[in-house]
Amino acid sequence: KKYKEVSIDPTTQKMYERAQELGIETVWERLEKQQPQCGYGLLGICCRNCMMGPCRINPFGGEPKRGVCGADADTIVARNLLRMIAAGAAAHSDHGRHVALTLLVAAEMAEKFKKEGKPVLELDNMASNTLPYQVRDPEKLKAVAKRLGIETEGKSIRELAKEVAEVALNDFGKQDEEPLAFLKAYLNPKTYEIFEKAAEKAGMPWFENGILPRSIDREIVESLHRTHIGTDHDPVSILLHGLKTALGDAWGGSLIATELQDVLFGTPKVIKAEANLGVLKEDYVNIVVHGHEPVLSEKIVEAAQDPELIELAQKLGAKGINVVGMCCTGLEVLMRHGIPIAGNFLQQEMAIVTGAVEAMVVDVQCIMPATVDVARCFHTKIIDTSPIATFPGAIHIKFDERRADEIAKEIVRTAVENFPNRSKQRVEIPKEKMSGYVGFSVEAILEHFGGTLKPIEEAIVEGKIKGVAGLVGCNNPKVKQDHNHIKIANELMKRDVLLVGTGCWATAAMKYGIFLPEYADTENVGPGLREFAKEWGIPPALNMGSCVDCTRILVLADLVARDLNVPISALPVVGSAPEAMTEKAVSIGTYFVASGITTHLGVVPPVLGGPKVVKILTQDLYDIVGAAFIVEPDPYKAAKLMYEHIMKKRKELGI
Ligand code: BF8
Incomplete structure (x- = not known):
């Protein structure tokens, strides 16, 4: 093969190869240029907290064993x-x-x-x-x-x-x-x-x-x-x-x-929608909302329906305005309105490489500053909107809630007016997209099961479903995009574990058809989970939303714990961030564990240089909060360890 395989997603792979041909640098080249990454940093043993340093500890046991202040x-x-x-x-x-x-x-x-x-x-x-x-x-x-x-x-x-x-x-x-x-x-x-x-x-x-x-x-x-x-x-x-x-x-x-x-x-309700770069439309003004806060993206979705702006788009040669999502703000409008989601974290540059994006409207978190550099190679405008997140080289249209409608219209207008600048010969939109059911808020789940979680609980007690796994978190270019997300999901579903998930995992799962009820018929789903999913007309995995919506998973676990009169840590429930990347993912992993949900990380966090810390995180926490971390980069081994944890919890519950 001429090019490195960076993703299992064909759209990402295609756009990555296109970027290579056009000489556009992407996240994967930048990662390459960072090699070898600093060993001290990877182990977590460098300290920059004061100006006596920076200090580093010898990871092989020799000197220096302590920083200048004496910290080990x-x-x-x-x-x-x-x-x-x-x-x-x-x-x-x-x-x-x-x-x-x-x-x-x-x-x-x-x-x-x-x-x-x-x-x-x-x-x-x-x-x-x-x-x-x-x-x-x-x-x-x-x-x-x-x-x-x-x-x-x-x-x-x-x-x-x-x-x-x-x-x-x-x-x-x-x-x-x-x-x-x-x-x-x-x-x-x-x-x-x-x-x-x-x-x-x-x-x-x-x-x-x-x-x-x-x-x-x-x-x-x-x-x-x-x-x-x-x-x-x-x-x-x-x-x-x-x-x-x-x-x-x-x-x-x-x-x-x-x-x-x-x-x-609005609280999400079950709705069918589409995912992947194939949701970009060749004849339309494409606006990608990227970031995290629906306070902005909701208004962009509304403004894009303004008849005056649609008319303007048509006057300029487009058929209309197509708003699509990226990362968590994409999940917010996907869950509530069925707005299609163009991709997860590693597809932000790829969306621009299609040459078909008039504007990428960004707010906060998980937006690479490199989007501005990639956009320079096309007509795409990056519009930053948050007073706390400014991107050099972007257009700044800062958002103010009091004038939300007016500003949203200005943003959409800027995108529409950019349509004539698109170079048609340079447009290449991958065809692939997938549909799936989304919108599984706790309220929607309760409604689906007749106002109670009893059917899920009974299926768990019977052993039809062995337990529940909350799959969450990012993409990380250190992992082939979506590879661990999908492998772990399949390995767990094969073992009759019902999945709930959020964030870039949820977008990955949707792209591979896991949110379709038909997915239960595949060999990747065990017989018990298949029967349960068919009985209730649900996919074998439920999309619960964005990363802040990991709290929906907690609220769900809390309801089951109340029903059974046990703490959350007694439940046959596990968590996983198979391709973790952000500090937010570290916080989520930590609060899952603290709340009693043993959680797997597929990317090793920078802690291995501290043996006591590793022991606390992976062992001692079981005695303190009833859950701990599992760190395992191999998705097959990880799924096995997670399943074993579920079975251990079942045994403790006597089921
Ligand atoms: O909050 S999963 S890369 S997009 S951090 Fe970011 Fe990670 Fe994606 Fe949303 Ni969450």
Whole structure:
């Protein structure tokens, strides 16, 4: 073969080869140019936390054994890991804050308009289109309010929206020692108790309330404080605080993002849609929404339906406007509206290489700055929109929620006006695309099973389904794209494990047809799972959404734990991030484990230089929180280990 095989996805492979022919540098060449990657960095034993350094520890046992301050390998590895968790938790949680602020701003605008005498009922219901954001799912808002213990009787949607947003925002910045209001509202008592006692079990009783997070921001700030030179040096306490910070993400920041996005934009319902680069259309203005926050992408989807803009597109020679998604914001609009998703993380440059993208509209997280360089080779415009994420060389149209509609239209117009600049001879869109069912929110799953999870629980008890695996996370160019995602999925389904998943894993699974009920007929699905899927008319794997929606997996696990009156750690449930890449994935892995779900990582995180840290993460945590990490790059071995864990949990439950 002339070119390296970088992906099992034919569209990525084709566009990669095209990039090679056109002399365009991609993520794979940049990875190549980084070789050999720094061994100290890979092992986690370099420290740059002060200016006496940078320091490195000899991984072979010789000198230097300590940094200038005296920190040893385990301290350095643990501190570095805590900083990764804090960054991941910060990214998810800042996203959650943004959603809560959007809800608050919309509620306050409704109040203001009401005083100005605009239609009262519509404003009280937050359904008025004079508002930049409406409450699309009032029932969910009431359900969230009830969970939080907020009185709903006699209150308008506007009043409730304001109160819920305020409780959420308080969870970010409160200063008392009480655990998060959202955590208290959503977590079952048995798992709560494990969090409360975890630090004591680990021999550190001075952690007040164990690893129960007090405030989302405070745990993140404390992570930076603890890892400052001369502060926390014991890998146990550093890692315990890592669990606490990650739990602030899970049962705080990410949960708030998911729940309030459902309130604002609607709770996903099961819907059929399409995935892969083949969703780009040759005769249309193609707009790719890429990043994470639906506060933006929802508005772009709306603006693209504006008759005036469609007319303009037609005047300029296009048939219409085609909005498609990329990464998690793509999953958000896929789940709620069936907007097709063009790809996962490693396809962002590939989408531009088709030559058919008028604009890639980006917000925050997982957007490579290299998209701007690739776009320079075509007519594509990269439009950055977040005040906190500016890309040199991009067009900056910064978003402001108060003027959301106006700005979204400006963005779409910029894309449309770029259509005549497209060079038709340079367009090459891969044909491949796949359809699948998406939109499996917890609410949609409950509805499908008649308002209860009993059918799933009974199938597990009977052994028809052996357990459930939550597959999540990124692509990483160190792994052939989607290879581990699909192998692990198939190996688990063959063993009758029902899959639920999010993020770039979910997009990968969709591209290979795993979200079609027919997939249950393939040899990749075991007889028990096949029977169950057919009986209920579902695919053998359920798409639960974006990465912040990993909290949907937690909420689902929590409901089962409540039904069985056990902590989450007693359930035959495992997690996996087969191609993990981001700091967010590290936070997710950590909060899965802390919440009681043993989790596999398919890419080795930078911890191997700290033997004590490795032991804590892969062994000791079983005694502390009832779950731990499995690290295994080989997907077949990984699936086997995950299955063994499920079987162990079944045995412990006596089923
Ligand atoms: O939050 S799975 S590469 S896109 S981090 Fe990023 Fe990883 Fe994809 Fe979304 Ni999640």
